[in-house]
Structure formats: C-alpha cells, structure tokens
Amino acid sequence: MSFNARLMAASAIALGLIATPVMAQDARTIRAAEQVRDQALQANIALDYVTQVTTRFGARPAGSRSEQAAADWAADYMRAHGFQNVRIEQFPLVGWERGEESAELLGARPQRLVAAALGHSIATPANGIEADVVFFDGLDALLAAPVGSLTGKIAVVDGGQMVRMQDGSGYGSLSRIRSVGPTEAAKRGAVAFVMRSAGSDEHRMPHTGTTRYVEGKVPLPAFALSAPDADQVARLVQMGEPVRLRLKSTAHTYQTHSQNVIGDIVGATRPDEIIVLGSHMDSWDLGTGAIDDAAGGAITLAAAKLVAEQGRPARTVRVVLYGSEEVAQPTDTGNGGGAYVRNIGVAGVEKHVIAGESDFGADRIYALGLPPGAQGSDFAKIAERVLRPLAVLSGEAELFGGVDIGPLARAGVPVFGLRQDGTRYFDLHHTADDTLDKIDPAQMTQNVAAWAALVRLIADSDVDFRALRSAATEAKP
Numbered sequence: 001m002s003f004n005a006r007l008m009a010a011s012a013i014a015l016g017l018i019a020t021p022v023m024a025q026d027a028r029t030i031r032a033a034e035q036v037r038d039q040a041l042q043a044n045i046a047l048d049y050v051t052q053v054t055t056r057f058g059a060r061p062a063g064s065r066s067e068q069a070a071a072d073w074a075a076d077y078m079r080a081h082g083f084q085n086v087r088i089e090q091f092p093l094v095g096w097e098r099g100e101e102s103a104e105l106l107g108a109r110p111q112r113l114v115a116a117a118l119g120h121s122i123a124t125p126a127n128g129i130e131a132d133v134v135f136f137d138g139l140d141a142l143l144a145a146p147v148g149s150l151t152g153k154i155a156v157v158d159g160g161q162m163v164r165m166q167d168g169s170g171y172g173s174l175s176r177i178r179s180v181g182p183t184e185a186a187k188r189g190a191v192a193f194v195m196r197s198a199g200s201d202e203h204r205m206p207h208t209g210t211t212r213y214v215e216g217k218v219p220l221p222a223f224a225l226s227a228p229d230a231d232q233v234a235r236l237v238q239m240g241e242p243v244r245l246r247l248k249s250t251a252h253t254y255q256t257h258s259q260n261v262i263g264d265i266v267g268a269t270r271p272d273e274i275i276v277l278g279s280h281m282d283s284w285d286l287g288t289g290a291i292d293d294a295a296g297g298a299i300t301l302a303a304a305k306l307v308a309e310q311g312r313p314a315r316t317v318r319v320v321l322y323g324s325e326e327v328a329q330p331t332d333t334g335n336g337g338g339a340y341v342r343n344i345g346v347a348g349v350e351k352h353v354i355a356g357e358s359d360f361g362a363d364r365i366y367a368l369g370l371p372p373g374a375q376g377s378d379f380a381k382i383a384e385r386v387l388r389p390l391a392v393l394s395g396e397a398e399l400f401g402g403v404d405i406g407p408l409a410r411a412g413v414p415v416f417g418l419r420q421d422g423t424r425y426f427d428l429h430h431t432a433d434d435t436l437d438k439i440d441p442a443q444m445t446q447n448v449a450a451w452a453a454l455v456r457l458i459a460d461s462d463v464d465f466r467a468l469r470s471a472a473t474e475a476k477p
Contacts, residue, residue, distance in 0.1 A: 062324035063095030083263030099250030119210035151189030174198035186219035258323030280325035287434030296358035303451035313459030357402035367395030371414035373472030
C-alpha cells in the first residue's frame with residue numbers, strides 16, 4: 001500500500017472512531033478541513049510549481065537576475081491560479097557573487113580540497129592566500145585563543161559532524177561557527193577562516209551559507225570544507241604534520257534589489273483578518289534551491305489554492321514569497337521579512353491574525369505547534385482531530401516561526417509551526433545536491449494536506465490567537 005493510500009485508510013478509520021460532539025458550526029468547519037485534506041492527498045499539485053521554478057530559473061541567489069526573473073514569473077503564476085491583489089514589492093540589497101574559488105594543501109605532496117566560499121565573504125588577493133593552519137576543534141577553542149595569536153595564519157575550525165535529528169536541532173551550534181567565526185578569527189590576527197561544513201552528510205560537497213557583517217563589513221575571506229576534506233585536514237593535524245593551505249576566491253558584492261511576491265485569497269466575510277503563509281524565493285548558487293526553499297513556496301501556494309477551490313474562506317489567506325532570506329547585510333534590515341513589516345506598518349500588523357512559514361524542505365509533517373495559549377484549546381482539539389489521520393500530533397508551542405516571518409512575530413503577530421521531518425534536510429542544505437530529484441512526492445503531498453487542512457480551520461474560525469497568548473502570559477506566576 002502506498003504512503004498516501006495508508007494515510008487515506010487511516011483517515012477513514014479515524015473518522016469512524018471519533019464521536020466527540022461538536023457544535024454545528026464546528027462540524028461544518030471540520031468537514032471542510034477534512035475535505036480539503038483528503039483532496040490534497042489525491043494529487044501533488046505543489047510539484048508543478050517547484051518543478052517549474054527550479055527548471056526555468058535554476059539557482060536564485062539573493063538579488064540576482066534569476067531571483068528577480070523568478071519573482072516576476074511567480075507573480076504571473078499566482079494570478080493564473082486565482083490569487084488576487086498580486087504584487088511585487090522591491091527593496092534594496094547588497095548582492096554577492098561567488099566568482100572562482102579553490103583550496104589546496106601545500107607541501108611535498110599537494111592535495112586539492114573541495115571548498116566553497118561562505119556567503120558575503122570577501123575575495124582573497126589575486127594570487128590567493130598561502131599560510132600555515134592553526135586548527136581548533138570547535139568555536140569555544142577559537143574564542144579561547146588570545147588576541148594576536150593567529151597573526152598571519154589561517155584559522156581552521158572543525159565543529160564535528162552534525163548529528164541527524166528530526167527537528168534539525170544539531171544545526172544551531174555549527175551555523176554559529178559560520179556566522180561569528182570569521183570575525184573572531186580576524187580579531188586574533190588570522191588572514192583567512194576555514195570551517196568544516198555545517199551539514200550532516202559525508203559527501204564531498206561543501207555547504208555554503210552566509211557569514212555575518214560586523215560594523216558593516218566581513219573582515220576576511222572565509223570558506224567551508226566538505227566533510228571528507230575537513231577529515232583529511234584533521235587527520236594531518238593529528239599526525240603532527242605541518243599543514244599549509246592556499247586559498248583563492250574572486251567573490252564580490254554589488255548593489256541590487258530583491259523583492260517579495262505577495263498574493264491573496266481574499267476572505268469572504270472578514271477580509272481584513274489576514275493569515276500569512278511564508279517561504280522564500282531566493283536560494284544559494286550551488287544547487288537549484290529545490291528543498292531550500294522552492295518547496296516551501298510550492299507547499300504554501302498549493303495549500304492556499306486548495307482552500308480557495310473549496311470556496312472562499314472567511315479570513316484572507318496571504319501567500320508571501322519572501323526575497324533574500326539567505327544572506328546577511330551590512331545593516332540589519334530583516335531582508336524580505338523586515339521589508340514586509342515596514343511596508344504594512346503598525347496598522348497593517350494589527351490586521352494579521354497569525355503567520356506560518358514553510359522553510360525546512362518537502363518531507364512529511366509530524367507535529368503541530370500553535371501559539372502560546374492555543375495549546376489545549378478547543379481549536380487545538382479540532383486541529384488534532386483533523387490532522388491525526390496524517391500522523392501529525394500536537395507539539396510544543398510555536399514562538400518564533402522562522403527567519404521570514406520572524407519580523408511579524410517580533411511585531412506581535414502569533415505564529416504557528418507545521419514541523420517537518422528534517423532528518424535528511426541537512427544532507428542537502430546549501431549544497432550542489434539541493435535539486436528537484438531530492439523531493440519525495442508522496443511526503444510532499446502529505447505536507448500540503450496538513451497545511452491545507454490547518455489553514456482552512458484557521459481561516460474559517462473566529463479564534464483570537466492574540467487574546468489566547470495574552471491570557472496564557474498573564475496566567476503565568
């Protein structure tokens with residue numbers, strides 16, 4: 001029996017077993033959510049969008065012509081699929097291009113290494129950088145090094161192989177090395193920074209990702225090594241061999257713009273109450289950005305379209321394809337998420353009842369996180385009933401949402417999370433292996449079904465998630 005067939009069978013069994021009495025309005029709402037859920041399981045309509053955007057435009061680096069062209073195309077795609085008020089909102093951006101790059105071990109037996117410059121890293125001199133390595137087995141070891149101790153050296157930080165976790169929790173400590181490591185190495189006099197890729201795979205493919213601006217600049221060239229090459233360097237150090245590297249990069253920045261693409265399914269009775277479904281349009285340049293994050297756009301667009309096909313919801317469902325999520329900037333503008341909040345203003349923020357973000361690949365949903373105060377509520381019980389046939393259970397409260405809807409959350413908008421299975425996500429994340437063939441259509445179909453069902457419930461409810469959150473906060477001792 002297929003994955004979707006098993007889900008449909010579970011749905012039928014669950015509907016037969018659940019006999020909880022509900023009010024007539026709740027019963028209609030539940031039936032509508034169950035219907036849109038089951039309709040989503042019949043066909044993977046999200047696959048069309050992710051196939052088209054990754055095939056037509058390939059990689060979509062923030063601020064690049066491909067990201068801009070993809071945004072124009074996505075706006076037309078929204079219009080063709082019944083979205084209203086479709087618009088593109090631009091904002092200025094410092095773009096970054098990788099250029100050419102290389103890394104090699106020097107000495108009597110030179111070896112080529114597979115490395116990728118970190119996003120917004122500066123270039124090396126034209127002839128590259130040659131220097132001895134000082135090896136650190138984690139960020140704490142680098143931070144413990146005295147100022148000046150790395151003068152003229154290349155700092156290499158190996159935080160170890162990321163542990164695969166369903167919730168991706170192994171990523172945070174490694175991504176911190178990427179964001180703060182270059183600046184900390186520069187403070188200690190290093191001429192370049194190299195890290196073990198922040199990923200859970202063992203492939204000879206480096207993981208890129210942005211580093212951080214400090215006082216408006218990235219201080220030195222910074223690279224990530226593939227896992228096997230990081231192992232190679234670590235073994236040489238353990239053997240007591242002197243390690244010297246040559247690094248080259250022609251990376252550079254340029255002035256450009258990015259943009260958010262916005263489209264609405266306008267609510268029938270409460271159009272000024274807005275539900276935001278977010279993902280991001282840009283990707284890194286090594287792959288085609290299928291799982292990060294064309295999949296998120298596909299999932300949210302498909303969910304909203306399914307809801308609309310069933311009849312207009314009470315509240316407005318807004319899909320936002322945010323621009324430039326992946327990159328840091330010399331000043332913290334929040335990129336696409338920040339631009340969205342600035343454009344709608346305080347009054348606009350007040351109209352937003354809740355927001356959710358899909359930016360963790362295309363694999364199955366396994367848990368629902370509602371805003372504080374909504375956990376255990378009548379709405380939560382209904383959501384549990386509707387999502388349980390998809391093998392989605394209740395999880396912990398959602399507080400932050402994600403990078404793109406983070407500015408909305410900080411402005412006071414409640415957020416929800418449909419938590420995706422990220423066990424294999426960081427095998428592919430930010431690598432050349434982030435391509436369309438890595439999407440599992442059956443898991444993506446379940447993902448869309450969960451989104452569509454939950455969004456239908458929220459859109460037709462009169463739940464005030466802000467009030468529930470406030471009540472929960474006031475009830476704390």
